Amino acid sequence: MDEKPTNKSNSMIEFESVTFCYGARKILDNVSVSVPTGKITAIFGGSGTGKTTFLKLVGGQLAPSHGTVKFDGQSIGGMSYKQLYAARRRMGMLYQFGALFTDLSVFENVIFPLREHTDLPEQILRDLAIMKLDAVGLRGARDLMTSELSGGMARRVALARAIALDPELIMYDEPFTGLDPVATAVIANLISKLNDALGLTSVLVTHDLEVSLNIVDYCIFFAAGSVVGQGTPDEIRQSDNPLIKQFINGEIDGPVPLHYPASDYRSDLGLGG
Amino acid sequence: MFQRGVVAIGRLTVNGIWKIGAGTAFIGNVIARSKMTFARPRLFINEIYFAGTLSLIIIVVSGLFVGLVLGLQGYETLKRYGSAEAVGTLVALSLVRELGPVVAALLFASRAGSAMTAKIGIMKSSDQLSAMEMMAVDPFQRVITPMFWGGFFSMPLLAAIFSAMGILGGYLITVVVIGVDGGAFWSQMQASVDFQGDILNGIYKSIVFGFAVNAIALFEGFDCLPTAEGVSRAVTRTVVTSALAILALDFVLTAFMFTGA
Amino acid sequence: MARGTIDLWVGIFVTAGFLGLLFLAFKVGSATNFSVAEGYVVTAEFDNIGGLKTKAPVKSAGVVVGRIEKIVFNNRTLRATVSMRLGKQFEFPRDSSVSILTAGLLGEQYVGLDGGGDVELLVDGDQIVLTQSAMVLEKVIGQFLFNKASESGGDK
Known part of the structure; x- marks a missing residue:
């Protein structure tokens, strides 16, 4: 399944041997993957394996040290400031904790991108906001301040904001972190529903395998900055790759070591000879 | 021990130079992306409210008290030499030349500057700036630059209000209360x-101070570590660095303005 | 907060700021006084200028009529040449005299200009011949004694 060929012409995002270093630390090491258009793709990996970096590279907020990141066939690195901003208008991003503007109400948060990019009259903005909020089931919460929202609601508002500009690609950064099972199910359901209803391409960065495997079409596994496996959810479930198995079964120790590299325990305690 | 000291000095120097360079680039960036601020006066007005109006109370009250104290102290001293009427001159000159711009800027740094740093820092640490960028809205143009110009515009007005209130305070205490000839x-x-x-x-x-304080406050906010602790440290740094910058600049400006020809 | 409220408060702030500036300019300072930029320059030579500085006022009958523009040492006469710019609306006879005085005990030094009786008027570039140098010490002592005498009754 590691060799599964990807259809290059149908890829929204393509990474061509991308390496990203933060100082001396290699976050991504020679990564080549592609994300299929119109599907929900999940990117799995433990904490600190470069998943968020992946999203930031797609959004052009970080530039790769080597290699090319392509969005809809265009190299992000080769874009001018204007082209990059035009490309970003075609992307939506849902941050881990929503990243709502704390000084604005729910309603103002949702229409923020519309206010910035269009000259639509107030009445139409209002209707659009109501429609977007209705899509996430929060039409009644439009006059609340963001501080009055629960974690799950905040993420749904952020989702309404992310789809305000009708993007083609939407990226979710850890959408399930810190949510109760009901809220998790609600978000998962929304991700799946929106993808079908709006014809989006979705990228889901997460370490919540159980929920995600039910809604995604394709999975990519990251470990230590490299892609260690990819395939459909069924293929992943049956994978005999030890890294993936450890991840699926939640084993404490395995190819992903429990211990941070250290010197010998006994000699560290001063016991060794 | 000695070696460690030298290393520490070296690190401080390198960090200092890096900060100056990054800060200058940052401010250049802010000014270069000013177009939106002036194309959308709403942004500018909101920031004048944020920086100026919200600092008004502290400026008015402090100005009044500084004037009262100056008037009282000045009167007590000048009356020994029989020139109590000169207290007006004393109060006005100290306020207009030094205390007005300097104290108003110090208050501005602690009231508006720290709030700016905190606001930018929180927006950064909660991914709001990044989210804005991903919505294809430049956070420089939309958030940082309007803040800069709002604060820059407010500072001289606040300093003028401070001086005026101080002189009125001096008038109150010496003329109305003590009875010096008005x-x-x-x-x-x-x-x-x-x-x-x-x-x-x-x-x-006060214009120079306003530039410095706003630049420092916004840079510290933008440059902070995106954590709660990082933001609180950045706020502290804003107040400390601004105060040092104000006093140092005041010395330099005074040396240029009020000596020689 | 509602947009109107913000506008109101910003309006109040900006108005207060400009009122403060106007107050400083017209009530505290002397922006209404004549502009020294326009005017004519006359010079005078003094044996000793004491602590006179450039930009110090030139007063006649107590009214500020000009400012000191330049003070140089004249190598030939070994005296100080003081250039002063007088407001163009003020006219003085050619035989006017100047003296260096001190405003109060701690006040700054200024040039007092006393009009003479000549029918011809001072014009740009003229030199005033009658000068009286600074008499700092005497004035200080005089004032000091005077104040001591007048205060010794009530203060102690």
């Missing part, structure tokens, strides 16, 4: 306060 108070003041040399120079000072 006519002499104003006329001596007017005779010795020069519009060009004293008042305009004071305003120039």
Whole structure:
């Protein structure tokens, strides 16, 4: 399944041997993957394996040290400031904790991108906001301040904001972190529903395998900055790759070591000879 | 031990130079992306509210008290030499030349500057700036630059209000309370306060301070570590660095303005 | 907060700021006084200028009529040449005299200009011949004694 060929012409995002270093630390090491258009793709990996970096590279907020990141066939690195901003208008991003503007109400948060990019009259903005909020089931919460929202609601508002500009690609950064099972199910359901209803391409960065495997079409596994496996959810479930198995079964120790590299325990305690 | 000291000095120097360079680039960036601020006055007005109006109370009250103290102290000293009427001159010159711009800027740094740093820092640490960027909205143009110009515009006005309130405070305590002759108070003041040399120079000072404080506050906010602790440290740094910058700049400006020809 | 409220408060702030500036300019300072930029320059030579500085006022009958523009040492006469710019609306006879005085005990030094009786008027570039140098010490002592005498009754 590691060799599964990807259809290059149908890829929204393509990474061509991308390496990203933060100082001396290699976050991504020679990564080549592609994300299929119109599907929900999940990117799995433990904490600190470069998943968020992946999203930031797609959004052009970080530039790769080597290699090319392509969005809809265009190299992000080769874009001018204007082209990059035009490309970003075609992307939506849902941050881990929503990243709502704390000084604005729910309603103002949702229409923020519309206010910035269009000259639509107030009445139409209002209707659009109501429609977007209705899509996430929060039409009644439009006059609340963001501080009055629960974690799950905040993420749904952020989702309404992310789809305000009708993007083609939407990226979710850890959408399930810190949510109760009901809220998790609600978000998962929304991700799946929106993808079908709006014809989006979705990228889901997460370490919540159980929920995600039910809604995604394709999975990519990251470990230590490299892609260690990819395939459909069924293929992943049956994978005999030890890294993936450890991840699926939640084993404490395995190819992903429990211990941070250290010197010998006994000699560290001063016991060794 | 000695070696470690040298290393620490070296690191401080490198960090300092890096900060100056990054700060200069940052401010260049802010000014270069000013177009939206002036194309959308709403952004600018909101930031004047944020930086100026919200600092108004502290400026008015502090100005009044500084004036009261100056008037009282000045009167006590000057009356020994029989020139109590000169208290107006003393109060006005100290305020217009030094205390007005300097104290107003210090208050501005602790009231508005720290709030700016905190706001930017929180927006950064909660991914709001990044989210804005991903919505294809430049956070520089939309958030940082309007804040800069709002604060820059507010500072001289706040300094003028501070000086005016201080002089009124001096008038209150010496003329109304103590009973110094009011006519002499104003006329001596007017005779010795020069519009060009004293008042305009004071305003120039407050413009320079306003530039420095706003630049420092926004840079510290933008540069902070995106954590709660990082934000609180950045706020502290804003107040400390601003205070040092104000006092150092004040010395340099005073040396240029009020000495020699 | 509602947009109107913000506008109101910003309006109040900006108005207060400009009122403060106007107050400083017209009530505290002397922006209404004549502009020294326009005017004519006359010079005078003094044996000793004491602590006179450039930009110090030139007063006649107590009214500020000009400012000191330049003070140089004249190598030939070994005296100080003081250039002063007088407001163009003020006219003085050619035989006017100047003296260096001190405003109060701690006040700054200024040039007092006393009009003479000549029918011809001072014009740009003229030199005033009658000068009286600074008499700092005497004036200080005089004032000091005077104040001591007048205060010794009530203060102690």
